[in-house]
Amino acid sequence: MKDCIDILDLTKEEIDDLIHTALDMIADPAKYADCLRGKRLATLFYEPSTRTRLSFESAMQSLGGSVIGFSGIQQTSVSKGETVHDTAIVVSQLADVIAMRHNMEGAPMLAARSCSIPVINAGDGGHNHPTQTLADLLTIYREKGGFENLTIGLCGDLKYGRTVHSLLNAMARYKGLKVVLIAPKELRIPDWVKEDVLEKNNIPYVETEDFEGSLADLDVLYMTRIQKERFDSLETYERLKDVYILNAEKMKKAKDDCIVLHPLPRVNEISTDFDDDPRACYFKQVYNGRYMRMALIRHLVLQNEKTFRKGEDEITDVLHCTNPRCITATERSIHHVFRLRDPKTRTYRCIYCEAEAVLPEK
Numbered sequence: 001m002k003d004c005i006d007i008l009d010l011t012k013e014e015i016d017d018l019i020h021t022a023l024d025m026i027a028d029p030a031k032y033a034d035c036l037r038g039k040r041l042a043t044l045f046y047e048p049s050t051r052t053r054l055s056f057e058s059a060m061q062s063l064g065g066s067v068i069g070f071s072g073i074q075q076t077s078v079s080k081g082e083t084v085h086d087t088a089i090v091v092s093q094l095a096d097v098i099a100m101r102h103n104m105e106g107a108p109m110l111a112a113r114s115c116s117i118p119v120i121n122a123g124d125g126g127h128n129h130p131t132q133t134l135a136d137l138l139t140i141y142r143e144k145g146g147f148e149n150l151t152i153g154l155c156g157d158l159k160y161g162r163t164v165h166s167l168l169n170a171m172a173r174y175k176g177l178k179v180v181l182i183a184p185k186e187l188r189i190p191d192w193v194k195e196d197v198l199e200k201n202n203i204p205y206v207e208t209e210d211f212e213g214s215l216a217d218l219d220v221l222y223m224t225r226i227q228k229e230r231f232d233s234l235e236t237y238e239r240l241k242d243v244y245i246l247n248a249e250k251m252k253k254a255k256d257d258c259i260v261l262h263p264l265p266r267v268n269e270i271s272t273d274f275d276d277d278p279r280a281c282y283f284k285q286v287y288n289g290r291y292m293r294m295a296l297i298r299h300l301v302l303q304n305e306k307t308f309r310k311g312e313d314e315i316t317d318v319l320h321c322t323n324p325r326c327i328t329a330t331e332r333s334i335h336h337v338f339r340l341r342d343p344k345t346r347t348y349r350c351i352y353c354e355a356e357a358v359l360p361e362k
């Protein structure tokens with residue numbers, strides 16, 4: 001692993017290692033208190049965040065390292081028009097690892113390809129959020145004892161909910177997974193997740209709008225916030241915002257050991273009357289997230305093997321990405337890079353945002 005842009009940058013074995021390191025850090029934090037002394041994390045947060053940024057900062061400090069960075073672009077040269085590419089090169093000379101959150105899909109990938117230090121994706125638009133997945137995985141591991149043979153329900157904004165995309169990518173590698181996708185039709189999971197994650201891995205899944213009717217079968221229920229900031233129309237958001245609300249009464253229909261996760265912040269999706277139920281694990285995710293970030297940062301900074309990211313099946317400047325949410329839409333000077341998805345249909349996906357494109361016959 002060189003960067004952590006996608007959860008699949010980590011093998012299953014690396015995830016196991018991070019989990020065991022995080023558990024050791026929880027048991028004996030003093031052992032790690034100085035391991036990154038003299039090292040610096042740069043948190044480049046182009047988009048609002050509370051818990052993720054503070055979690056990264058507190059993680060680095062708990063390892064003895066220090067933190068520089070920004071939160072919001074008003075006071076930075078980004079507001080003068082500096083590109084992600086240039087910012088990454090500049091920051092790589094001042095820090096040892098970058099954690100980047102950006103509203104455009106693929107921005108951390110671009111940073112990773114631009115600079116020589118490890119880059120961590122702290123959330124890119126509605127695309128991916130691998131370190132939230134690390135928090136989710138440690139929580140599932142501690143509560144359920146492992147990842148096999150679980151039925152997971154994901155509920156709410158499955159279209160823009162980046163944490164859902166990364167979690168499914170991670171869980172698809174474990175045996176016996178079943179998935180229930182609970183969303184209104186406007187907020188269904190994107191095709192790239194359905195095709196490249198669920199179908200490619202032969203994961204049985206159902207798509208439904210029926211929340212209460214789905215509860216009885218679940219081992220894990222992953223609630224999400226409707227992502228107001230990503231809607232093109234406020235009217236659609238207003239219509240959908242309270243579509244699923246979990247409360248103590250509804251959870252009577254779920255199993256006694258069905259854990260409830262939520263990446264937070266919650267708006268209305270989980271009523272506070274459920275918070276004292278032992279199945280409510282959303283605040284535990286915050287705790288676990290800090291230790292998983294500690295394990296990840298330590299691993300990346302000590303690895304010393306960063307090389308330029310390039311896949312073997314990539315083509316450059318042959319296809320053009322037309323997704324307006326992709327970093328290629330704002331960062332005009334960069335190459336459009338696609339990786340092969342299916343040679344039979346000549347379909348490719350943008351390496352930044354997964355948008356599909358078909359290579360025309362010659």
Ligand code: NCD
Nearest residue numbers: 052123129163225263264265
């Ligand atoms: C999530 C995110 O930013 O995607 N929050 C987080 O990182 N804990 C979920 C959300 O904002 O709804």
